[in-house]
Amino acid sequence: MSSSTSNNISLKSILMVAFIAGTLDGAAAVIILAKFKFAATFKYIASALFGKAAFSGGTEMILAGIFFHYLIALSFTLFYAIIARKLQFLSANKLVSGILYGLLVWMIMNLIVVPLTQIPHVDFNLQRALINAVILIFCIGLPIAILIPGERH
Structure with a gap:
C-alpha cells in the first residue's frame, strides 16, 4: 500500500489533518456540549455500537468512543481530500467550502449515521442543532478545508 493517495496527498498529511479536526471537535464536544465530562462524551460515542x-462500561468504552470519534474524523478528512483534488472551486473558496462541508458533515451525521446506530434517540432541539452545526463548521469543516490541499493547476 502506498503512503499517499492517488492524488499525491500524503497519508501522513491526511492523518495529521484528521487528528487536528478530531481533536478540535472532541474538545468542543467535551467542553461545550458535555460541560467537561470527558468520559461521558466518549461513552456516548461508543453507545453508537x-x-x-x-454508559455502564469503563475505560474500554471510553477508548472505543475515542477510536470511533477519530475514525469518523479520518473518514470525513479522507472524503474531503478526494473531492478537493477533483473540484477546483473547493480549494478556490476554502472559507465557503469549510462552512458548507461542516454543514454537510452535520447533515450526514444527524440524518444518516446517528439514526443507524444504537445511540439513544433524542427529540430535535433547534438550539442544540445550531450549536452542533457551528461546532462542526469550526472544528471539522474549516480545518479540513483549510489544511487539505486542493486541485493543482
Whole structure:
C-alpha cells in the first residue's frame, strides 16, 4: 500500500489533518456540549455500537468512543481530500467550502449515521442543532478545508 493517495496527498498529511479536526471537535464536544465530562462524551460515542451498555462500561468504552470519534474524523478528512483534488472551486473558496462541508458533515451525521446506530434517540432541539452545526463548521469543516490541499493547476 502506498503512503499517499492517488492524488499525491500524503497519508501522513491526511492523518495529521484528521487528528487536528478530531481533536478540535472532541474538545468542543467535551467542553461545550458535555460541560467537561470527558468520559461521558466518549461513552456516548461508543453507545453508537454498544448501546446502553456503553454508559455502564469503563475505560474500554471510553477508548472505543475515542477510536470511533477519530475514525469518523479520518473518514470525513479522507472524503474531503478526494473531492478537493477533483473540484477546483473547493480549494478556490476554502472559507465557503469549510462552512458548507461542516454543514454537510452535520447533515450526514444527524440524518444518516446517528439514526443507524444504537445511540439513544433524542427529540430535535433547534438550539442544540445550531450549536452542533457551528461546532462542526469550526472544528471539522474549516480545518479540513483549510489544511487539505486542493486541485493543482
